[in-house]
Amino acid sequence: xxxxxxxxxxxxxxxxxxxxxxxxxxxxxxxxxxxxxxxxxxxxxxxxxxxxxxxxxxxxxxxxxxxxxxxxxxxxxxxxxxxxxxxxxxxxxxxxxxxxxxxxxxxxxxxxxxxxxxxxxxxxxxxxxxxxxxxxxxxxxxxxxxxxxxxxxxxxxxxxxxxxxxxxxxxxxxxxxxxxxxxxxxxxxxxxxxxxxxxxxxxxxxxxxxxxxxxxxxxxxxxxxxxxxxxxxxxxxxxxxxxxxxxxxxxxxxxxxxxxxxxxxxxxxxxxxxxxxxxxxxxxxxxxxxxxxxxxxxxxxxxxxxxxxxxxxxxxxxxxxxxxxxxxxxxxxxxxxxxxxxxxxxxxxxxxxxxxxxxxxxxxxxxxxxxxxxxxxxxxxxxxxxxxxxxxxxxxxxxxxxxxxxxxxxxxxxxxxxxxxxxxxxxxxxxxxxxxxxxxxxxxxxxxxxxxxxxxxxxxxxxxxxxxxxxxxxxxxxxxxxxxxxxxxxxxxxxxxxxxxxxxxxxxxxxxxxxxxxxxxxxxxxxxxxxxxxxxxxxxxxxxxxxxxxxxxxxxxxxxxxxxxxxxxxxxxxxxxxxxxxxxxxxxxxxxxxxxxxxxxxxxxxxxxxxxxxxxxxxxxxxxxxxxxxxxxxxxxxxxxxxxxxxxxxxxxxxxxxxxxxxxxxxxxxxxxxxxxxxxxxxxxxxxxxxxxxxxxxxxxxxxxxxxxxxxxxxxxxxxxxxxxxxxxxxxxxxxxxxxxxxxxxxxxxxxxxxxxxxxxxxxxxxxxxxxxxxxxxxxxxxxxxxxxxxxxxxxxxxxxxxxxxxxxxxxxxxxxxxxxxxxxxxxxxxxxxxxxxxxxxxxxxxxxxxxxxxxxxxxxxxxxxxxxxxxxxxxxxxxxxxxxxxxxxxxxxxxxxxxxxxxxxxxxxxxxxxxxxxxxxxxxxxxxxxxxxxxxxxxxxxxxxxxxxx
Numbered sequence: 001x002x003x004x005x006x007x008x009x010x011x012x013x014x015x016x017x018x019x020x021x022x023x024x025x026x027x028x029x030x031x032x033x034x035x036x037x038x039x040x041x042x043x044x045x046x047x048x049x050x051x052x053x054x055x056x057x058x059x060x061x062x063x064x065x066x067x068x069x070x071x072x073x074x075x076x077x078x079x080x081x082x083x084x085x086x087x088x089x090x091x092x093x094x095x096x097x098x099x100x101x102x103x104x105x106x107x108x109x110x111x112x113x114x115x116x117x118x119x120x121x122x123x124x125x126x127x128x129x130x131x132x133x134x135x136x137x138x139x140x141x142x143x144x145x146x147x148x149x150x151x152x153x154x155x156x157x158x159x160x161x162x163x164x165x166x167x168x169x170x171x172x173x174x175x176x177x178x179x180x181x182x183x184x185x186x187x188x189x190x191x192x193x194x195x196x197x198x199x200x201x202x203x204x205x206x207x208x209x210x211x212x213x214x215x216x217x218x219x220x221x222x223x224x225x226x227x228x229x230x231x232x233x234x235x236x237x238x239x240x241x242x243x244x245x246x247x248x249x250x251x252x253x254x255x256x257x258x259x260x261x262x263x264x265x266x267x268x269x270x271x272x273x274x275x276x277x278x279x280x281x282x283x284x285x286x287x288x289x290x291x292x293x294x295x296x297x298x299x300x301x302x303x304x305x306x307x308x309x310x311x312x313x314x315x316x317x318x319x320x321x322x323x324x325x326x327x328x329x330x331x332x333x334x335x336x337x338x339x340x341x342x343x344x345x346x347x348x349x350x351x352x353x354x355x356x357x358x359x360x361x362x363x364x365x366x367x368x369x370x371x372x373x374x375x376x377x378x379x380x381x382x383x384x385x386x387x388x389x390x391x392x393x394x395x396x397x398x399x400x401x402x403x404x405x406x407x408x409x410x411x412x413x414x415x416x417x418x419x420x421x422x423x424x425x426x427x428x429x430x431x432x433x434x435x436x437x438x439x440x441x442x443x444x445x446x447x448x449x450x451x452x453x454x455x456x457x458x459x460x461x462x463x464x465x466x467x468x469x470x471x472x473x474x475x476x477x478x479x480x481x482x483x484x485x486x487x488x489x490x491x492x493x494x495x496x497x498x499x500x501x502x503x504x505x506x507x508x509x510x511x512x513x514x515x516x517x518x519x520x521x522x523x524x525x526x527x528x529x530x531x532x533x534x535x536x537x538x539x540x541x542x543x544x545x546x547x548x549x550x551x552x553x554x555x556x557x558x559x560x561x562x563x564x565x566x567x568x569x570x571x572x573x574x575x576x577x578x579x580x581x582x583x584x585x586x587x588x589x590x591x592x593x594x595x596x597x598x599x600x601x602x603x604x605x606x607x608x609x610x611x612x613x614x615x616x617x618x619x620x621x622x623x624x625x626x627x628x629x630x631x632x633x634x635x636x637x638x639x640x641x642x643x644x645x646x647x648x649x650x651x652x653x654x655x656x657x658x659x660x661x662x663x664x665x666x667x668x669x670x671x672x673x674x675x676x677x678x679x680x681x682x683x684x685x686x687x688x689x690x691x692x693x694x695x696x697x698x699x700x701x702x703x704x705x706x707x708x709x710x711x712x713x714x715x716x717x718x719x720x721x722x723x724x725x726x727x728x729x730x731x732x733x734x735x736x737x738x739x740x741x742x743x744x745x746x747x748x749x750x751x752x753x754x755x756x757x758x759x760x761x762x763x764x765x766x767x768x769x770x771x772x773x774x775x776x777x778x779x780x781x782x783x784x785x786x787x788x789x790x791x792x793x794x795x796x797x798x799x800x801x802x803x804x805x806x807x808x809x810x811x812x813x814x815x816x817x818x819x820x821x822x823x824x825x826x827x828x829x830x831x832x833x834x835x836x837x838x839x840x841x842x843x844x845x846x847x848x849x850x851x852x853x854x855x856x857x858x859x860x861x862x863x864x865x866x867x868x869x870x871x872x873x874x875x876x877x878x879x880x881x882x883x884x885x886x887x888x889x890x891x892x893x894x895x896x897x898x899x900x901x902x903x904x905x906x907x908x909x910x911x912x913x914x915x916x917x918x919x920x921x922x923x924x925x926x927x928x929x930x931x932x933x934x935x936x937x938x939x940x941x942x943x944x945x946x947x948x949x950x951x
Contacts, residue, residue: 076124078114079140083129083147085109087172088160090151091427092412096459098220098431099398099482109148132173150176154429155439161419167450171424180442184434189502192433194511195226196490199254201515202264206253209523210271212469216298218251219463221395222489223436224361225251227458228259230440231359231391236306236314238448239354242339245318246332247361248325249298250395250462252318260304260318264522270297274527292537295320295712319675320713322704325363326370330668331705332358333376334675336387341656343615343683347648349656353388353451361393364414364457365400375668377421380453384619384660385672388451391443392418396430397462402475415457423453430460431489461486539711539748542776546749546861549806552767554608556803558652560590562607566646574639579632595796598786599630601759604802605766606633606647606657609684613654614770617680619662619673620688620722627690627724630790633659662687670698670721674705677719681778684770685719692723692737692784693921699741706780707745718778720769725755725784726832727885727933729926736886736921739859742782743895746860753860755784755831755892757811760801761857768807786832794835794842809863810870813838813853817873822849825879826871827940828900830856830892833885836937850943859892868903880904881911883940885933887918913939 030037085108092105107113111121124140126133130147137143151157159171174180182188199222206215218224232243247255256262269276301320306313317335321328339356341349360376367373377392379385394415400408411417415425424446428439436458443454461483465472472480494508503511538544567587569575575583589596596604606616621627624634635644647657662669670687677685689695695702709715723737742753756762765783772778789795813834817823827837834855841848854870856863871877880900884891893912900910914936923929 072123075116075120076128078116079121079124079144080128082109082111082114082116082144086144086147086151087157090148091156091158094152094156094427095154096156096427096429097398098429098459099461099479099486101479101482109152111144130176132177134177147176150178154432154435156427157425158413158415158419158427159424162422162424164422164450167424167446167452170449171446174442174445180445181438182434182441184437186502189434189497192226192437193490193493193497193503193508194515195229195258196222196433196493197508197511198258198515199225200488200490201512201519202254202257205516205519205523206268206271207468209268213271214296214298214467214469215253216249216251216467217462217464218254218395219488220397220461220483221251221430221458223430223433223460224393224395224458225254225258226433227393227436227440227456228255228359230437231444232259232306232314232316234441234444235357238444240314240357242315242317242336242356243359244332244335244339244356245316245359245361246321246328247318247395248321248328248363248366249323250363250397251361252298252321255318256300256302260302260316262302264519265525267297268523269526272526273529273533275530276526279525291709291711291714292539293711294537295322299323300713320709320715322712324700324704325366326372326376327667327671327700327704329360329362329372329376330379330671331675331678332360333379333385333387333390334672334677335679336390337385337672338676338679338683340387341680343656343680344613344654345656346610346650346653347645347656348658349615353386354448356387357447358387358390359393360390361395363400364394364396364398364405365403365408367392367394367414368409368411368417369400372667372671374417374420375663375665376672377418377423377453378663378665379668379672380421382660382663384658384662385669386451389447389453391447392423392453392455394455394457396457396459398459399462399476399479401466402470402472404476404479413457415455418453418455421453423455425455425457427457427459430458431492433489433493460489463488540776543710543749543779545777547752547768547772547777547779550768550771552764552771552806553804554604554767554802556590556799558611559604559608559799559802561652562604562611562650563587563590565650566603566607568649569635569644569646573635573642573644574637575635575644576638579635583632590799594799595793596759596799596802597630597796598759598762598790599626599632601763601797601802602631602766603633603647605763607650607653609767609770610647610655610657611650611652612770614773615655615680615683616657616686617673617676617683618657618659618686618688619669620686621662621664621690621694623688624659624661628787628790666694666697667701670695670701671705674701674717674719677717678709678715681716681718682774684766684773686722687719688722688785689724689737691734692725693733693735695721695723696738696741702742702745707742707750710750710779711748716778717780718769718773720766720781720783722783722785724787726787726789727922727929728788729923729929729933730787731924732920732922736890737784738890738921739784739886739892740890740894743860743892746895749779749861751780751782751860752858753782753784754858756786756857757789757831757834757855758795758797758801760797760805761807761811763797763802764805764807784831789832789835792835794838807857809856809858810866811855811857812870813841813855815841816848817852819849820873821876823852823874824850824876825852825881825943826874826877827851827853827881827883828856828867828896829853829883829940830859831885833883833936836933837883837940840937840941844941848941851941853941856892856896859896862896862899864899864903867900871903871905877905877908879911880908881913881940883936884914885936887915887921888912889917890921 026037034042089108093109118141121141121144122139126137126143129140130143137146157175162168203217203219235243266276266279269279299321301318304316319328319332336356336358340353341351343349396414398405418425426439428435439456443456446454497503498505586600588594610616625632673685673687725737727735746753769781882893882896884893897910904910
């Protein structure tokens with residue numbers, strides 16, 4: 001529990017209000033025998049200390065005013081415990097299951113369990129049981145009945161896991177007062193019925209018009225759509241300018257149609273496989289983008305602008321989502337953070353959490369089942385990732401694909417995952433539309449006031465099989481017998497309104513008929529199915545043509561100025577002395593034979609980029625210091641602990657810069673950064689893995705979003721991923737960033753995969769990426785970054801390397817290839833192994849005029865023309881060798897071999913030097929590693945090692 005900052009005794013008053021008698025009674029028991037009291041009370045006494053003397057006086061005063069004999073005090077204590085149990089366990093007895101197929105558990109809230117009678121309760125003062133009691137509550141019995149009424153109906157609450165007293169008191173008071181429940185007018189009720197009729201009518205129309213086609217219908221959870229409507233309305237009234245929604249397929253088409261206002265005819269055209277370009281709405285309505293290969297209709301997202309006069313009042317976004325269900329959650333939270341920040345300021349972006357919020361819609365099997373959910377919730381209160389709270393709605397149809405709840409989770413509720421993060425939870429019966437809207441309002445108010453996440457467990461059912469093509473009676477017969485006999489929420493609500501004379505049955509039927517007519521009219525606009533569809537699916541010309549050449553040099557005067565300012569710390573700042581000496585060595589790198597190491601070149605690149613007006617956001621595990629103690633973008637005063645970010649103090653900076661240490665999770669953070677980048681395309685967004693192989697935990701993000709999002713959805717990204725990679729004898733888990741996976745995903749110029757060997761190359765590729773961010777040519781950048789090369793002199797840059805030139809996809813090893821007619825072998829490779837080779841070559845005493853070495857710095861897109869031009873220089877070439885550290889079935893070999901073979905002149909075979917095929921990426925024994933590494937380097941540059949070339 002969090003330590004409270006209030007004075008001694010005050011927490012008790014805040015927590016229990018007038019229940020002081022009970023508190024003091026328990027404390028007296030605790031003083032005699034600490035183990036005899038309730039564990040929660042014991043923990044509170046131990047943390048907060050005893051109630052104050054002032055409270056003891058209030059207790060005595062309360063007891064003196066009791067209209068009962070003090071001998072009845074045990075009854076009062078029991079009544080207080082009963083009231084607390086109703087608050088804590090009322091949800092177990094609540095009417096929250098539409099199918100009524102779950103037995104209510106009332107054992108903890110029955111009077112008999114506390115040896116109480118109704119007469120006993122009548123003698124208990126109201127203030128002991130119900131602080132801030134409504135006017136109709138006259139005695140203890142009324143108080144208990146009121147508590148049962150608010151905690152056990154179709155709204156049920158769980159907030160005992162919330163430790164913050166202000167939040168807990170607000171939750172209790174709001175629930176028990178009922179103030180959150182909207183006052184529904186007749187017009188509001190009629191509007192709600194109309195919306196439910198639209199939701200149901202849309203699904204029914206598709207069901208009978210496109211027989212047997214998948215749609216993942218929302219039926220059984222129809223109230224989800226008006227809940228989203230209500231939340232958007234509340235948020236926009238409160239100042240939100242962006243609402244971002246993430247969800248899987250269930251109900252997605254309905255959300256697109258009614259929340260995003262994607263035209264019915266456009267959706268119907270997708271079902272009919274008809275041309276739909278002419279149906280895409282004009283500006284001011286739903287924004288829809290398509291990639292060149294596209295995606296299925298229930299994965300697509302969209303945008304809608306809420307207009308107010310001629311101006312845009314707010315933007316509603318539904319994120320694209322593949323079939324990996326919950327992976328969109330961190331992406332949408334990344335959207336939201338980006339929408340909240342103003343980045344064109346120097347230093348830290350200005351954040352306004354009221355400008356944007358996220359609605360994350362989860363499945364009941366996925367919420368407890370997929371690890372990305374708690375990973376995302378864990379981000380919610382972290383400085384670098386918080387968004388002032390997201391609202392989570394569990395679209396709970398009480399079943400997975402065919403799996404019942406008891407086989408899909410180990411908890412009572414699907415929502416229980418959130419309890420570990422102290423997130424309040426509200427369960428609501430999806431068959432009560434008005435209760436559902438009250439839940440939406442309650443959730444948004446909590447988020448607005450406390451800037452934290454909230455979970456709504458919307459409990460309904462699934463009217464058909466998983467995808468309307470299944471027959472659920474095969475696997476879930478008992479549930480579906482109930483569902484087949486269960487009326488829809490629209491019909492239930494129509495009957496309710498008819499019985500209260502709000503809307504007659506005839507009016508309800510008229511609404512339904514008008515909606516069906518509107519749907520039919522939209523369907524009639526859809527052209528006939530395309531007989532000969534275009535299957536070329538070509539990417540845009542800007543993508544096909546690749547990246548343009550960009551001069552990324554920086555004026556020497558400017559780079560010197562940046563370097564000087566980065567080392568000009570305030571006089572009162574006291575960095576760690578040893579670190580200060582190391583960093584001060586950077587002062588004179590532009591003089592004489594000065595060298596700029598990897599991290600220094602990176603910092604100078606960052607300084608030049610923000611000076612050009614491009615914001616930078618950088619996150620990763622331990623990235624502020626750098627995993628290898630190389631970066632130190634954030635300095636700490638050794639006397640005060642205060643932080644200093646030198647990049648915040650550049651005179652010429654025109655944009656923000658932040659670097660955040662991320663939590664120990666890859667999947668959610670990569671998704672967050674991708675989402676941030678999509679929503680803030682002008683920003684250089686960088687994610688760094690602590691070690692490159694850790695990125696495999698984020699593989700779904702690389703596969704489903706970063707590599708393919710533009711082809712599927714037209715979603716551009718310029719995200720940079722830094723993956724430390726290189727074989728230094730640290731074993732299989734700290735060697736390989738699995739470069740082969742990123743190369744396998746490379747196609748249609750979708751991203752750049754680089755394995756660099758010098759700090760100068762790193763400087764220029766970062767600047768090149770910043771330069772293309774808002775151009776059509778933009779694409780993600782994957783960089784295999786080094787570990788021990790970070791400080792290697794052969795990987796360092798000179799000042800002139802930064803003030804001239806550009807990134808080069810291919811580098812030549814200096815000092816070789818001077819006599820082209822003598823060159824017989826060309827060795828190609830990338831990354832660290834090329835520095836190992838260079839290190840070996842500089843000590844070689846034999847003539848090497850027969851050898852040339854090319855470093856392939858950009859492996860994808862493969863630099864075919866550059867390599868071809870090099871091959872053409874050497875008329876007597878006999879051998880072409882690819883060398884790598886990775887096993888033969890990993891690394892670049894399988895990707896580069898056919899490409900180099902295509903370029904090889906005179907039918908020269910392309911040979912391989914490296915490790916044999918392995919199931920594990922690297923050796924675990926450092927001695928074995930060194931021996932194997934020496935063999936690889938030796939074979940690459942030794943003329944007589946011909947036998948090994950066939951390995």
